Amino acid sequence: MTQPLPAILAHLDETAPEARARLIDWLRIPSVSAQPAHAADCRRAADWMAAQLAGLGFAAEVKPTAGHPVVLATHPGTGGANAPHLLFYGHYDVQPAEPFDLWTSPPFDPAVVEGPRGPRVVARGAVDDKGQCMTWLEAFRAWHAVAGGPPCRVTVLVEGEEEVGSTSLDAFLAENRDALRADVAVISDTGMWDIDTPALTTSLRGMVYSQIDVRAASRDLHSGMYGGSARNVINLLTQILGDLHDEDGRVRIPGFYDGVRELTNAQRVEWDALGFDEAAYLRAIGLSVPVGEKGRGALERLWARPTADINGIWGGYTGEGGKTVIAAEAHAKLSCRLVPGQDPQKVAEGIRRFVADRLPPDCSAEVQIFSTTPGIEVPADSRWVQAARRALQAEYGKPALLMGCGGSIPVVESLRRILGLDSLLVGFGLEDDQVHSPNEKFEMRCLHQGARSHARLLAEIAGP
């Protein structure tokens, strides 16, 4: 089965310009799942992917959910009914692009820019996750063109709610259990060690995302008339949230560290050996001093320790100039990154208690929980991981690293819980891709070598 591979890789080399054009086409669709005004765009982004897959011999559908629709497609492959069966997962939705004024080009009008490592595409979703989805889509295309289809059985699942907590995904997985039968899931939504060094991710942080709404007076007040007598809820909100960390950087949410496991010595040695340069990592974003828990290593803090970050805050007068108002309400978005062992429901309950414990008389606080995902680990020694390491080594000429990841990919936990599937996390993002930030980008070299890696992976998994 590996005989067609040289021709497939050559095909990918020859068609790289068209692959880039296809990615740009998809990136033009502003499929922002968090914003109801973009619901139709989400549907368009799903239709786009389904049409691509249908053109490559897949039976492809866009299936409705309670939220944004899911693309579901299957291909029998050319290897027969006993060939391995892979489930490729991706997401077509993207983060909101705000603040727009910090983008050097419009977020949904992709710009090809020459960078130090060759051309890159700048657009919201360039790497997360449209560009990464294109790595396997282009691999399918090359196998289709050269060999009439992939060498193993393939199912594709592309959802539209990853950036908003994958609200409808669990029900979808449960309802489509038969159609989603496979041997392993393959997900490209993680990063490389650097542009020359491939990586597989074997641990992921989870998340609890919340919004806190604090209210006191029945209306906005004049600070001259009421200052010194009436409760100021913005002052209060800063008092509550300013107490989130102790002096050692530990989170004060009750029960927050319950179940958090210490690193094994083996893990610590392995991660230390990676030689992660936190100073350079921070320098790239204009910082020099790491924060987080005292006495913990850099990768430990990023991959194996939970965190609490306020992602947004607002209240009172925020326009130009001054307004002497005492606001009636104030709001914040607070998210916690979780590690394996923490119970997301208990962390959510801890956030509620943390706020309630600091709430004075006359005030009310609502804590909305938008999403809860546990941190998870995936086995590092399966035949799938072995196959992926061979494919990546062949493409990059050096071994793939096994990494942790500070972010969360909720589907990994759902795939395991509902479908009993492990996930192979092979991604082509880079640290400076500005994920979720203005000027998000994807290196065209990553797109190309990612597609070549997936083409190799299919061959490795199909076997000789």
Added chain:
Amino acid sequence: MTQPLPAILAHLDETAPEARARLIDWLRIPSVSAQPAHAADCRRAADWMAAQLAGLGFAAEVKPTAGHPVVLATHPGTGGANAPHLLFYGHYDVQPAEPFDLWTSPPFDPAVVEGPRGPRVVARGAVDDKGQCMTWLEAFRAWHAVAGGPPCRVTVLVEGEEEVGSTSLDAFLAENRDALRADVAVISDTGMWDIDTPALTTSLRGMVYSQIDVRAASRDLHSGMYGGSARNVINLLTQILGDLHDEDGRVRIPGFYDGVRELTNAQRVEWDALGFDEAAYLRAIGLSVPVGEKGRGALERLWARPTADINGIWGGYTGEGGKTVIAAEAHAKLSCRLVPGQDPQKVAEGIRRFVADRLPPDCSAEVQIFSTTPGIEVPADSRWVQAARRALQAEYGKPALLMGCGGSIPVVESLRRILGLDSLLVGFGLEDDQVHSPNEKFEMRCLHQGARSHARLLAEIAGP
């Protein structure tokens, strides 16, 4: 000179509906001084007042400043060159009306609503300060109609930057010293004790208004990739501002209480005698427990103690749903109400130090100072105060109270410093007028009795 008074008061009674219509006409102009988009509206509001005064025999002009223009008008009066000379001050600018969705009717489409104390007008600026300006304007109108003009010399000064710190006013006063020559200033921008009980205000709090901008990373970051390593400036801003008060409600800004005088026993006895019902005051705004410095009386906290309130806060993602961002910058508006004895420049410096002292490495903070006004006291025993007390007693049938005021009227300090003038603070606002809040209103009974009071005041000051 008092002979025409009965006819003047009768004229005000007969023309009350027209007075209300004129106020509504002026309120339709959205003269929001803080918002550059409303600059032309500010000019229109100035022109409106100048035209009114010109129609009443005043020599009226709209004079440019570096900011919004000033209305300056004079009338020689009918009492000759030796009659007392009054300088009436008001402001035509209004606070921003945000948040619009909390208004029961559009803020610049005045609604006449029947309330428990008769009709009221609901609009931004209804009481602060357009409605209050109308009280003296209608008094001039009645004197003009019945007696050919006011019985004493009158100069009118109506500025358009009161709500943004009266930035251009000092220069204007200095440049127009001769045109502004008078014996005393009269200002209607304060409140009554209640709708049946008139009041003169003899102490005012000052203000320092600032904006704090905190920055750390060079761009917004993904909390999954950077949480646990990179500084979160929103967390930081809540830590800094959450530290603003100690457990006894005292402000921790360095040097904040320097120069603050303790109440005299006489003051304390007088204010206690007012029988201020703080519980009812708070109940009206949905609260039950006072905040502020422990161990201080209610009126003491409102009139004679300085405060620090965060008037606005913003940063990160504030839209619908969730976005897992670590923001690069966060902002707050912080204002301090000052009392006589505090040096506003030192308080501004204290705010800078308070922030700088709490700023960790890698972070920068800019503290912009928008305005600085000292707290001031006006003499309570002058011939002008005596005349005003007689006028108010005649109108309301009970003595006027001498009160403090928690708000600031920067012009009072400027008039004293630059022109050597004391101010007579006689106002007709009520506690529930929603000053600076949605649904600001002015009682039509206050408009009418305010106009009658000013008509009487002119007679009292002119003398028999």
